[in-house]
Amino acid sequence: MSVYDAVVIGAGGVGLATAWRLRESGISRVALVERFDLGHTHGSSHGSARVTRSTYHHPTYVRLMAEANAEAWPRLERESEQPLVHRTGGYLFGPGEGPFGAYIKAVEAGGVEVEHLDPLEVNRRCPALHPDLDDAAIFDPSSGVVFARRTLMTLRRRLEELGVDVLENTRVTDIASGTKAISITTETGTLETERLVVTAGPWASRLLPQLSERLSVRRQTVAFLGGAKRALWRMGTLTPWVWIGDGDDLVYYGTPAIDADGPKVGHHQVSGGSDDPNVLEVEPCEATVRRIVERMSRLFDARDLRVNKTETCIYTLTETEDFILDRLPEDPRIVVGAGFSGHGFKFVPLTGRILAELTLGETTTVAAFEADRGRFRIGA
Numbered sequence: 001m002s003v004y005d006a007v008v009i010g011a012g013g014v015g016l017a018t019a020w021r022l023r024e025s026g027i028s029r030v031a032l033v034e035r036f037d038l039g040h041t042h043g044s045s046h047g048s049a050r051v052t053r054s055t056y057h058h059p060t061y062v063r064l065m066a067e068a069n070a071e072a073w074p075r076l077e078r079e080s081e082q083p084l085v086h087r088t089g090g091y092l093f094g095p096g097e098g099p100f101g102a103y104i105k106a107v108e109a110g111g112v113e114v115e116h117l118d119p120l121e122v123n124r125r126c127p128a129l130h131p132d133l134d135d136a137a138i139f140d141p142s143s144g145v146v147f148a149r150r151t152l153m154t155l156r157r158r159l160e161e162l163g164v165d166v167l168e169n170t171r172v173t174d175i176a177s178g179t180k181a182i183s184i185t186t187e188t189g190t191l192e193t194e195r196l197v198v199t200a201g202p203w204a205s206r207l208l209p210q211l212s213e214r215l216s217v218r219r220q221t222v223a224f225l226g227g228a229k230r231a232l233w234r235m236g237t238l239t240p241w242v243w244i245g246d247g248d249d250l251v252y253y254g255t256p257a258i259d260a261d262g263p264k265v266g267h268h269q270v271s272g273g274s275d276d277p278n279v280l281e282v283e284p285c286e287a288t289v290r291r292i293v294e295r296m297s298r299l300f301d302a303r304d305l306r307v308n309k310t311e312t313c314i315y316t317l318t319e320t321e322d323f324i325l326d327r328l329p330e331d332p333r334i335v336v337g338a339g340f341s342g343h344g345f346k347f348v349p350l351t352g353r354i355l356a357e358l359t360l361g362e363t364t365t366v367a368a369f370e371a372d373r374g375r376f377r378i379g380a
Ligand SMILES: Cc1cc2nc3c(=O)[nH]c(=O)nc-3n(C[C@H](O)[C@H](O)[C@H](O)COP(=O)(O)OP(=O)(O)OC[C@H]3O[C@@H](n4cnc5c(N)ncnc54)[C@H](O)[C@@H]3O)c2cc1C
Pocket: 009, 010, 011, 012, 013, 014, 015, 033, 034, 035, 036, 042, 043, 044, 045, 046, 049, 050, 051, 052, 170, 171, 172, 173, 199, 200, 201, 202, 203, 204, 207, 220, 221, 222, 266, 312, 313, 314, 315, 337, 338, 340, 341, 342, 343, 344, 345, 346, 347
């Protein structure tokens, strides 16, 4: 049996960042346990890029993003030889009535500087994008591309340097916390620890069944597009963008092309039943790809779009799309980070800090989190 001061279960972006912040806060014996190899593509954190933006539907996320941009990302970037976030600014647009209005209010309340534009001005500045003429639009200068794979590799290298035990291909099968130390059973042995953080992404409720009421799992398909207008879709010409429609599944988003695969486009799908994350061999959803091509042929004003590549990736959703960042009420030595609901990557170094601080004490130093802590409770 191996004994640790802290164990983190799940080495996606959130677990890697949590192990990093735990070790940096002086905890000496830290283990990070991962059921697959690092770099696997079965969860939520793989792929080359994610959108970062400060435009949110609630001021708490606007403020958390400000903290992530001020402290958490710069601190992690100091550990990397290359930038992890490329800030180009980005556009958010959609029908002015409905959900888009909530974003405008939240951005104002959160104190983020944005520019209000009409759709023709969006197209003048970013010729790839052709929002509908009756859409409202804002430009968020803090938006950009997060290099997701590079971020994970930076964290992984940093954990090696700090002497964190990363146990790959080690699935946790049981957590027993009724005892003095917390006992973690894996397929290859047992670990004992004083403190535990569960960041198991789509599998979180398999380890902690009390989360199953809160979490559902939705597999997503994203497409990388090609076509004659590809020169307009490169990084530097195209920026990240999000189109907020009116209704549950009416959000589309995209990043510029960062390699020959072309720009990435996703359709944020949150309704419908729960998928099984244990089904590892999955086909891309053809209906989603068709919807993406149809929507993008209008937004890119391109009739010759082709799909260069598709990827699948999993959302772990709460009903409100709020994250769960909390200690278990029945055993506060166990901290949970889950339900990152398709928008968690841009917060990864900050959620790592919050979860590490919750592991070490009742409160954190993140004011925006403390001010609205009820939102992130397991029982919210
Ligand atoms: C298509 C798509 C697009 C996205 N776009 C954006 C975006 O533009 N901007 C943004 O901010 N966010 C975005 N996100 C969301 C973001 O990627 C996720 O919120 C984030 O990656 C969640 O990370 P995680 O660490 O919680 O989960 P995961 O990456 O899934 O990590 C959980 C880990 O736990 C491991 N694990 C599970 N069970 C066990 C066990 N029993 N024993 C050991 N290990 C276990 C898993 O193998 C996995 O590695 C997107 C997500 C998807 C799917």
